[in-house]
Amino acid sequence: xxxxxxxxxxxxxxxxxxxxxxxxxxxxxxxxxxxxxxxxxxxxxxxxxxxxxxxxxxxxxxxxxxxxxxxxxxxxxxxxxxxxxxxxxxxxxxxxxxxxxxxxxxxxxxxxxxxxxxxxxxxxxxxxxxxxxxxxxxxxxxxxxxxxxxxxxxxxxxxxxxxxxxxxxxxxxxxxxxxxxxxxxxxxxxxxxxxxxxxxxxxxxxxxxxxxxxxxxxxxxxxxxxxxxxxxxxxxxxxxxxxxxxxxxxxxxxxxxxxxxxxxxxxxxxxxxxxxxxxxxxxxxxxxxxxxxxxxxxx
Amino acid sequence: xxxxxxxxxxxxxxxxxxxxxxxxxxxxxxxxxxxxxxxxxxxxxxxxxxxxxxxxxxxxxxxxxxxxxxxxxxxxxxxxxxxxxxxxxxxxxxxxxxxxxxxxxxxxxxxxxxxxxxxxxxxxxxxxxxxxxxxxxxxxxxxxxxxxxxxxxxxxxxxxxxxxxxxxxxxxxxxxxxxxxxxxxxxxxxxxxxxxxxxxxxxxxxxxxxxxxxxxxxxxxxxxxxxxxxxxxxxxxxxxxxxxxxxxxxxxxxxxxxxxxxxxxxxxxxxxxxxxxxxxxxxxxxxxxxxxxxxxxxxxxxxxxxxxxxxxxxxxxxxxxxxxxxxxxxxxxxxxxxxxxxxxxxxxxxxxxxxxxxxxxxxxxxxxxxxxxxxxxxxxxxxxxxxxxxxxxxxxxxxxx
Numbered sequence: 001x002x003x004x005x006x007x008x009x010x011x012x013x014x015x016x017x018x019x020x021x022x023x024x025x026x027x028x029x030x031x032x033x034x035x036x037x038x039x040x041x042x043x044x045x046x047x048x049x050x051x052x053x054x055x056x057x058x059x060x061x062x063x064x065x066x067x068x069x070x071x072x073x074x075x076x077x078x079x080x081x082x083x084x085x086x087x088x089x090x091x092x093x094x095x096x097x098x099x100x101x102x103x104x105x106x107x108x109x110x111x112x113x114x115x116x117x118x119x120x121x122x123x124x125x126x127x128x129x130x131x132x133x134x135x136x137x138x139x140x141x142x143x144x145x146x147x148x149x150x151x152x153x154x155x156x157x158x159x160x161x162x163x164x165x166x167x168x169x170x171x172x173x174x175x176x177x178x179x180x181x182x183x184x185x186x187x188x189x190x191x192x193x194x195x196x197x198x199x200x201x202x203x204x205x206x207x208x209x210x211x212x213x214x215x216x217x218x219x220x221x222x223x224x225x226x227x228x229x230x231x232x233x234x235x236x237x238x239x240x241x242x243x244x245x246x247x248x249x250x251x252x253x254x255x256x257x258x259x260x261x262x263x264x265x266x267x268x269x270x271x272x273x274x275x276x277x278x279x280x281x282x283x284x285x286x287x288x289x290x291x292x293x294x295x296x297x298x299x
Numbered sequence: 300x301x302x303x304x305x306x307x308x309x310x311x312x313x314x315x316x317x318x319x320x321x322x323x324x325x326x327x328x329x330x331x332x333x334x335x336x337x338x339x340x341x342x343x344x345x346x347x348x349x350x351x352x353x354x355x356x357x358x359x360x361x362x363x364x365x366x367x368x369x370x371x372x373x374x375x376x377x378x379x380x381x382x383x384x385x386x387x388x389x390x391x392x393x394x395x396x397x398x399x400x401x402x403x404x405x406x407x408x409x410x411x412x413x414x415x416x417x418x419x420x421x422x423x424x425x426x427x428x429x430x431x432x433x434x435x436x437x438x439x440x441x442x443x444x445x446x447x448x449x450x451x452x453x454x455x456x457x458x459x460x461x462x463x464x465x466x467x468x469x470x471x472x473x474x475x476x477x478x479x480x481x482x483x484x485x486x487x488x489x490x491x492x493x494x495x496x497x498x499x500x501x502x503x504x505x506x507x508x509x510x511x512x513x514x515x516x517x518x519x520x521x522x523x524x525x526x527x528x529x530x531x532x533x534x535x536x537x538x539x540x541x542x543x544x545x546x547x548x549x550x551x552x553x554x555x556x557x558x559x560x561x562x563x564x565x566x567x568x569x570x571x572x573x574x575x576x577x578x579x580x581x582x583x584x585x586x587x588x589x590x591x592x593x594x595x596x597x598x599x600x601x602x603x604x605x606x607x608x609x610x611x612x613x614x615x616x617x618x619x620x621x622x623x624x625x626x627x628x629x630x631x632x633x634x635x636x637x638x639x640x641x642x643x644x645x646x647x648x649x650x651x652x653x654x655x656x657x658x659x660x661x662x663x664x665x666x667x668x669x670x671x672x673x674x675x676x677x678x679x680x681x682x683x684x685x686x687x688x689x690x691x692x693x694x695x696x697x698x699x700x
Contacts, residue, residue, distance in 0.1 A: 005535055012529060125355055127552045129584045138563060147563060220528045221552060221584060229526055264532045272524060 004143050009261040015150045015219070017257020018157030021250045023212040023234035024241070025164055026205030031243050032181040033201040036093050036104045040112020041209050042231015044084060047115055048077045048213025049222040050123050053130040060131070070133040077210040084115070085206020089199055112227070120224040127226075130217035153215045160211065161250050164204075168246065177201060236279050242292025252290060343380075344387045345646050347372065347637060348407035350418035350428070351443070355395030356550075357420040359580055360443045363626025364633075365390060366618055367442070368417055371634035381641050393419055397427035404428040408435045414648050415439070415637040417630065422446030425461075429453070433460050438640075438652035440464055440633035443626060445471070445573075446500075450677040460652055462672060464633045464665065464679040471573045471596040472504040473512075474685045478594075479544050479571060480513050487518045489542035489568070491533045491557065493525040493549040501548030501573065518542050525553055530560035538567060547572040555584035562588050569594060577688065577696055579623050589690045594699055597688040598680050599628040599665040602697045610664040624696065625665075632663035632679070636671070 023045055027037045038044070055073035060066060092107035134148035168174035179187040180197045188194050212230075213222070220226060233256065241252025256275060263274035282290060349368055351361040368388060376385045389411045391403035400419055407413045408431060416432060419425055420443040432439045433453050441449060441463040450467075453459040466474075479485045490505055492498035502520070509515045519540035521533040530553070537545050547557060547570050554576040561570070562585075569592035570576075576595045601611035601624050610628060614621045621627060639661065640654035656677075659670045666684040687699040 002539065005539070008535070009532070012531065016528070124358075126358070126580065127555075127584070129555075129586075136559075136562060145563060145565070221555060223552075261532075267522075271527070 005265055008144050009265055010258050013258030013261035014254055015153050017254040018154055019212055019216045020233050020237045021253025022157050022160055022208055024237040024249045024253055026208040027238040028243055028246055028249055030201045030205045033177050034198045038088055039108040043112040043115045043227035044081050044206055044209035045213040045230050046227035048081050048210030049217035051080055052077045052214040053217055066133040074214055077214050078207050081210030082203045082207045085202040086199055089202035116224055127221035127223035130222050132218035149218050165246055240282055240289055242289030245291045248291025344385045346387050346389050346411050346413045348413035348416040349388055349390045350393050350403050352395040352420045353392040357395050359623055360420040360626045363623030364442045364630030367627040367630025368634040371631050371638055375638040393424055395421050397423050400424035400428045404431055414646050415651055417633045419444055425449045429461055437648050438655055440636055442629045442633040459677055462655055462677045464629050466596055466598050466680045466685045468500055469504050470682055472508055473682045474596050475546055475571045476508055478687050485543040487543045489537040489540055489545045490517045490520045491547050492522055493553055494522050495525050497550055498548045530556045531564050534560045534564040534566050542568050544568050545570045550575050551578040551580040554581045558585045558588040594687050594689050596685050597625055598685050599625045600688050600696050600698045606664050628665045632665050632667050
């Protein structure tokens with residue numbers, strides 16, 4: 001096997017892995033604050049990429065620059081999918097929490113189905129082409145070629161992850177979120193509104209899904225059905241990395257991306273199976289994920 | 300709280316049910332071309348059925364075929380119909396779903412009393428509904444679906460009612476291999492295929508025909524999951540093996556991904572593919588990446604001869620554009636077979652079938668012969684009727700020769 005192939009597989013893996021990681025941070029942030037998560041996260045990603053694609057195409061068609069179009073589509077996606085995250089919390093998490101403790105699993109899937117069907121009504125069932133602000137430009141390094149968009153995704157993902165980390169660990173707001181996760185009653189005695197925090201967590205999760213969608217759009221052909229597969233990969237990443245550890249999720253994402261692309265060097269058709277086999281092995285050895293906190297239970 | 304959340308949940312379920320039932324709707328028409336839509340059993344009209352996907356993954360095929368059939372029916376009626384009786388096209392959408400296909404074909408046979416049927420686009424749908432067509436003794440001409448079994452199912456029956464005007468899978472493989480091995484004398488061929496029904500079937504056809512006809516094997520085979528986002532590894536496998544040509548077997552969305560991967564990675568060999576890669580969806584997805592070193596099987600191109608050129612012009616004049624030239628042409632020929640037969644033998648379905656089987660003077664716009672069918676052969680296109688085509692600089696599909 002050629003060394004270039006391995007290098008290329010690793011870079012491809014890092015690019016896709018960082019997108020998985022962004023999406024997976026959405027699982028993390030709602031899980032630590034509310035102990036629930038949106039199983040339809042993948043369909044929010046799909047929504048983000050399709051809204052982004054339509055906005056981008058509409059604005060460039062109107063004759064404006066690609067970067068104006070890109071920023072505008074990013075903003076619109078953040079607003080729309082962020083609001084969707086808030087709405088999800090209102091209709092599928094909050095009413096069910098006190099009623100039945102695991103009802104939210106089904107209700108978030110139900111919302112995802114609604115989102116998928118609505119997307120199908122608007123964008124049809126076929127896949128579409130999402131243009132990148134970089135077009136199809138390629139950076140040719142001699143031994144290997146990388147799309148500028150891929151570099152952009154890699155850098156963008158790292159920046160987003162860093163901002164998120166700083167926000168959660170350093171800002172008062174982030175600390176409030178974590179306080180709610182740690183002890184809801186104590187937090188509310190300290191003047192933190194747990195309901196507001198839950199809403200904010202879901203808004204952030206939605207926003208992350210939307211941004212993930214905008215980034216991944218030009219690398220895949222987005223369509224109403226891509227959500228399931230991206231959501232599942234991201235969920236796997238969250239589990240591998242340890243769902244309560246944002247750094248673990250970032251590393252887990254890169255790990256899954258790279259390992260599945262390395263498997264693909266042997267057989268492209270075995271790639272999916274191999275990646276999920278890896279998950280089984282990791283969970284068998286480290287049930288809390290690679291970077292999850294080990295909790296000793298006493299019986 | 301409990302009560303309100305219960306109400307919430309119920310309301311939500313209702314909304315969900317309503318939305319889940321929704322899918323892209325298309326206009327179904329019971330009156331594509333007559334002035335009197337209500338009177339479907341009237342004295343001066345008779346019904347031709349069209350059961351094809353106007354929504355779903357093969358919607359574009361459906362739209363293309365519909366235009367061709369519409370044109371054929373319009374010409375038939377403008378020429379006076381059959382003894383003053385006008386043809387009325389009844390179109391239902393099968394949504395690319397087999398169960399829906401069965402439903403609408405039964406409706407066409409039992410309620411609309413069609414004399415003959417055109418459709419469908421999906422092989423699975425064809426296999427699902429042909430038992431009803433065969434039993435009702437209604438001739439059916441398939442304009443798109445390429446599954447080999449469709450016309451073979453009733454091969455041994457007294458009368459086989461199923462005909463096809465589309466290049467079946469085996470013939471497409473033969474055409475590609477003939478071009479690469481017989482004509483160009485290549486020996487190192489790579490195969491890229493998807494791991495679902497279409498690609499697996501193609502892989503088997505390719506391996507079998509290479510073995511039996513040329514005693515050869517592909518140098519390298521790369522399979523990929525159709526949901527795969529990135530086909531660059533497959534392209535690299537081909538480059539590493541140093542193949543002289545790549546045979547690709549996948550549907551339109553995967554063809555688009557292959558071309559993007561080829562653009563990113565660079566491929567030293569030309570790609571030969573089935574007519575699925577000639578689907579305009581590919582062009583819409585990747586634009587001018589379809590140019591250069593991409594070849595695929597066709598039975599009709601707008602430049603193949605004077606008849607084809609004239610037909611293309613007619614489609615453009617009628618609809619403003621030719622969305623899917625080959626589907627429209629095959630749809631037109633499918634309907635024309637039925638309507639020409641009616642002109643000769645009248646409105647009896649069995650006689651129409653006999654006539655379609657025994658034409659010796661048929662004139663179509665595709666590469667169809669003047670004697671398209673025999674008792675043993677219900678395929679309009681054999682290896683000599685299909686040919687290799689490619690995109691020109693204006694992004695139109697033209698014959699490669």
